[in-house]
Structures are given as C-alpha cells and as structure tokens.
Amino acid sequence: xxxxxxxxxxxxxxxxxxxxxxxxxxxxxxxxxxxxxxxxxxxxxxxxxxxxxxxxxxxxxxxxxxxxxxxxxxxxxxxxxxxxxxxxxxxxxxxxxxxxxxxxxxxxxxxxxxxxxxxxxxxxxxxxxxxxxxxxxxxxxxxxxxxxxxxxxxxxxxxxxxxxxxxxxxxxxxxxxxxxxxxxxxxxxx
Amino acid sequence: xxxxxxxxxxxxxxxxxxxxxxxxxxxxxxxxxxxxxxxxxxxxxxxxxxxxxxxxxxxxxxxxxxxxxxxxxxxxxxxxxxxxxxxxxxxxxxxxxxxxxxxxxxxxxxxxxxxxxxxxxxxxxxxxxxxxxxxxxxxxxxxxxxxxxxxxxxxxxxxxxxxxxxxxxxxxxxxxxxxxxxxxxxxxxx
DNA sequence: GTCTATAATCGGATAGAC
DNA sequence: GTCTATCCGATTATAGAC
Numbered sequence: 001x002x003x004x005x006x007x008x009x010x011x012x013x014x015x016x017x018x019x020x021x022x023x024x025x026x027x028x029x030x031x032x033x034x035x036x037x038x039x040x041x042x043x044x045x046x047x048x049x050x051x052x053x054x055x056x057x058x059x060x061x062x063x064x065x066x067x068x069x070x071x072x073x074x075x076x077x078x079x080x081x082x083x084x085x086x087x088x089x090x091x092x093x094x095x096x097x098x099x100x101x102x103x104x105x106x107x108x109x110x111x112x113x114x115x116x117x118x119x120x121x122x123x124x125x126x127x128x129x130x131x132x133x134x135x136x137x138x139x140x141x142x143x144x145x146x147x148x149x150x151x152x153x154x155x156x157x158x159x160x161x162x163x164x165x166x167x168x169x170x171x172x173x174x175x176x177x178x179x180x181x182x183x184x185x186x187x188x189x190x
Numbered sequence: 191x192x193x194x195x196x197x198x199x200x201x202x203x204x205x206x207x208x209x210x211x212x213x214x215x216x217x218x219x220x221x222x223x224x225x226x227x228x229x230x231x232x233x234x235x236x237x238x239x240x241x242x243x244x245x246x247x248x249x250x251x252x253x254x255x256x257x258x259x260x261x262x263x264x265x266x267x268x269x270x271x272x273x274x275x276x277x278x279x280x281x282x283x284x285x286x287x288x289x290x291x292x293x294x295x296x297x298x299x300x301x302x303x304x305x306x307x308x309x310x311x312x313x314x315x316x317x318x319x320x321x322x323x324x325x326x327x328x329x330x331x332x333x334x335x336x337x338x339x340x341x342x343x344x345x346x347x348x349x350x351x352x353x354x355x356x357x358x359x360x361x362x363x364x365x366x367x368x369x370x371x372x373x374x375x376x377x378x379x380x
Numbered sequence: 381g382t383c384t385a386t387a388a389t390c391g392g393a394t395a396g397a398c
Numbered sequence: 399g400t401c402t403a404t405c406c407g408a409t410t411a412t413a414g415a416c
Contacts, residue, residue, distance in 0.1 A: 013399080029305040031221045034391060045401055050393065111304040113353055115219040120353050127355055147349065147358040148369055155345020159337065163303060163310050165317055168337040179338055183373050203381085224409065235383055240411065 014052050016042040021049075021063040022101070025108035030060055030116040057118065064122065066105035068096065070130035078138055085139065086185030087177060093153055094173045097161055110157055127154075142190050149187040156180070204242050206232040211239075211253040212291070215298035220250055220306040247308065254312060256295035258286065260320035268328055275329065276375030277367060283343055284363045287351055300347055317344075331378055339377040346370070 020042035024033040035056055039046040053059040073096075077088050096102045109126075112119035127150050136146040159165045160176075168176070210232035214223040225246060229236040243249040263286075267278050286292045299316075302309035317340050326336040349355045350366075358366070 029221075031219075032305045035393085036391070046392090047394085047402090048400065051399075056392070113348075114301040114304050115222045123353055124355050127349075143357050144361055144365065145369055147355055148346070148366075148373075150355070151345040151349035151358060152342045152373075153345065154348050155341040155343065156338075158303070158344050158348065159317075159341035163313055165314050165337055165340070167333050168341060171334055175334065176338075179335055179377075183338075183342075183376060186373060186376065187369075225411085226409075236410090237384085237412085238382070241381080246410070 013042075013044060013048065017044060017049055017052060017059075018062060021059050022104040022108060025060060025063050026104040026111065027107075028111070029108070029114075030112035030119055032111075035059070060108075060112075060118070064105050064109055064119075066102050068102050068105075070126075070134075074131070074134045074138075077135065082139070083185070085188055086183075087181040089135075090177055090181045090184055091173075093156070094176070097157065098173075103161070106157065107161060110154070110162060139188060141188055145187050145190050149184055152180075152183065152187075203232075203234060203238065207234060207239055207242060207249075208252060211249050212294040212298060215250060215253050216294040216301065217297075218301070219298070219304075220302035220309055222301075225249070250298075250302075250308070254295055254299055254309075256292050258292050258295075260316075260324075264320070264324045264328075267325065272329070273375070275378055276373075277371040279325075280367055280371045280374055281363075283346070284366070287347065288363075293351075296347065297351060300344070300352060329378060330380075332380055335377050335380055339374055342370075342373065342377075 017038065020038045021033075024038045024041060027033070028037075035049050036046050038059065039049050042049075049059060053062055073092055077085060077092055080088060097106060109119055109123055113123050114120075127147075132143075132146045132150055135141065136143060141149075156168075160168050207228065211223075211228045214228045214231060217223070218227075225239050226236050228249065229239050232239075239249060243252055263282055267275060267282055270278060287296060299309055299313055303313050304310075317337075322333070322336045322340055325331065326333060331339075346358075350358050
C-alpha cells in the first residue's frame with residue numbers, strides 16, 4: 001500500500017507560524033517582534049513567513065484575526081437581568097483574557113497600540129463597533145459613559161496583564177469582580 | 191567691545207535636545223523614536239545627543255524625569271473634604287495631561303510601557319509609590335481597590351490621549367469629571 | 381563643543397536552487 | 399515547500415578632525 005498523492009502538506013507549518021506570530025507579537029508588540037524571531041520560534045526558515053503571508057503587516061493582521069465572535073459575546077452579555085450586565089461584561093472580559101488563544105491576540109493588540117497606527121485603528125474599531133456600538137444601542141447608554149467604561153477595561157488590561165501591577169495582577173477573578181463589577185454597572189445605569 | 195571668553199555655552203543645546211527627546215519619545219514610544227529624529231528636531235547633530243547623555247537609554251531616562259513633584263500632588267489631592275478626593279484626583283490628572291511638559295513625559299512613558307521593560311518598571315514604581323502608596327496610606331483604602339482606580343486612570347490616558355477614541359478624546363474636562371469622578375470616589379470609599 | 385565619517389548590527393524583503 | 403544567499407535600508411555608537 002504505497003502512499004500516493006501529496007503528503008500532509010504545509011497546513012501544519014502555516015498554523016505553527018501563526019501561533020508563533022501571536023506569541024511574539026504578544027510578547028514584544030508589533031515593532032519589537034521580528035520575522036526572524038517568529039520563524040525561530042516556529043522552527044522554520046524566515047523566508048517561509050514571507051512565503052505564507054507576504055509581509056510583516058499581513059502576518060500581524062492574520063495573528064490578530066482572533067478566534068472570537070463579537071456578536072456572540074454581546075449576545076451573552078445582554079442575555080439576563082439588566083442589573084447584572086456589568087458583571088457579565090466583566091466575566092466575559094476576564095474569560096477572554098484567561099483563554100490562551102484570544103489572550104495572546106489581545107496582548108499583541110494592546111502591546112502594539114501605542115506605536116503602531118494600524119493597531120490603534122484596530123482597537124478603535126473593535127471598541128467602537130464590536131463593543132460600544134452594540135451595547136450602548138441595546139441599553140441606551142450615553143456614548144461618553146460607554147467610552148469611559150471601555151477605558152476602564154482597557155486600563156484593567158494594561159495594569160493586570162501588560163504592566164502587571166500587584167495586587168491586581170494576581171488577584172483571583174472573583175475578587176476582582178466583587179470590586180470592579182459594581183463600577184461597570186454604575187456606568188451602564190447613567 | 192569685542193566678545194571674549196566662552197560663548198553662551200552648551201546649556202541651551204542640552205535643553206533643546208531634552209525637549210526634542212520628550213516630543214519624540216511621546217510621539218513614537220521608546221522603540222519608535224530614534225536618536226537621529228531627536229537630533230533632527232533639536233536642530234543638532236546626532237552625535238551631540240550621545241555626547242550629552244551617553245546612550246539612548248539615558249536620554250530616555252532624562253526625558254522621563256518629569257518636572258512634577260509627586261509629593262506636592264498628593265498633598266493637593268488630600269487637602270479638602272474627603273468626599274471630593276475623587277474629583278480632586280481626577281482634576282489633577284486632567285491638569286497634568288493638559289500641561290505641555292508633563293503631558294509629553296507621560297505620553298512617552300505610556301507609549302513605551304508596552305514594549306520597554308524599563309518604562310514598565312517606571313510606571314509600576316510611579317503608580318506604587320507616588321500615587322497608590324501615599325493615597326491608600328492616608329485614606330486607608332484597600333490595596334486592590336486603589337489599584338483598580340489606578341487602572342481606570344491608566345485606561346483613561348490610553349483611550350483619551352493615546353488611541354483617541356471619541357467622544358472621550360474631545361470631551362471637555364468638566365463633562366468628563368461629571369461622569370468619572372463619582373466612580374473614582376466610589377473606589378475610595380471601600 | 382560641534383561636526384563628518386564610518387564601523388558594526390540588525391531587520392525586512394527577494395531571487396533562485398533544490 | 400523549503401532552504402541558502404544576498405540586497406538594501408535604517409539604526410546605534412564611536413573615532414577623530416576642527
């Protein structure tokens with residue numbers, strides 16, 4: 001029984017590169033990460049990265065195309081008593097940052113936002129459309145309050161996951177929820 | 191009347207370079223800013239930057255040694271009715287970001303935090319000692335709540351001054367205070 | 381004190397053999 | 399599909415003339 005036809009193919013390699021890219025962009029940001037570094041972590045030749053994605057920009061875009069459906073998230077957040085929307089929103093946020101794949105993409109995004117215009121646009125759009133637009137529309141929250149709420153979440157990400165300031169960095173989810181959820185709820189009740 | 195002796199000297203040049211450094215680090219972050227760019231903006235030769243400061247790291251450190259006395263800030267925040275500490279804290283924050291020199295230093299810091307360990311340490315220390323330490327000590331606020339409050343301020347800086355998401359980016363100070371100050375106050379009242 | 385010139389690296393991207 | 403070799407631009411940093 002001889003094997004014929006094409007062998008397993010490159011599908012695997014591409015995925016390796018993508019995973020390595022997420023890790024590198026997450027660790028060093030857009031500017032800090034290098035094609036060589038990504039290739040090194042993936043165990044392949046730097047040229048292959050170009051071969052599969054074309055340019056550094058495109059690798060970045062592919063790495064950020066996170067495995068998350070904003071629509072589903074919002075649906076989950078909105079499903080349930082209105083008095084606990086803040087808590088569900090925060091739980092969702094913490095769950096995303098706790099999951100391996102999305103957290104790497106988010107980390108890459110937030111690490112790159114400061115110096116990369118492309119990343120800043122992405123975050124702006126993500127906040128505007130995926131989160132603020134829908135939630136404010138559904139709940140009738142004034143735009144400014146919603147943006148302030150988003151700012152708090154961004155700050156939480158920065159302090160807890162990027163700069164890692166204690167005790168916020170190692171606080172258990174539940175403790176954090178007890179402290180922060182009421183504040184988010186307050187913003188939603190304008 | 192012939193001019194004799196040494197001319198005005200380098201004092202001025204050094205200050206020019208420092209101002210240019212603050213602007214460049216603020217605009218592009220640590221990694222994005224270049225010695226050449228700083229020298230260009232200051233109207234001097236790149237070598238001079240090395241001459242005065244030694245290395246890029248040291249220029250960065252000098253640029254971040256902001257013209258602000260944390261002790262005085264805290265004193266101002268604590269002076270007055272306890273029920274308005276949140277508001278005074280926020281006013282101070284907005285005033286600092288509104289002033290030209292400190293705002294450039296802060297921008298440089300926050301733009302560099304994501305990718306530069308030195309900057310991350312600096313922010314951590316600044317939050318810990320200059321702000322959290324003193325305020326929590328003086329008011330008896332639990333550490334976790336204080337850190338959450340700091341996170342909110344960091345997020346505000348990111349969204350309002352770095353990524354510039356509307357309507358938060360262009361909202362007048364007073365509107366912002368009306369929305370956000372009560373939240374800060376809530377954190378302070380455990 | 382200020383400049384020119386240049387050394388030493390490093391990173392992204394491409395060409396082309398296998 | 400995967401590799402080697404290489405080009406090209408940009409950057410930090412230094413040596414040394416004036």
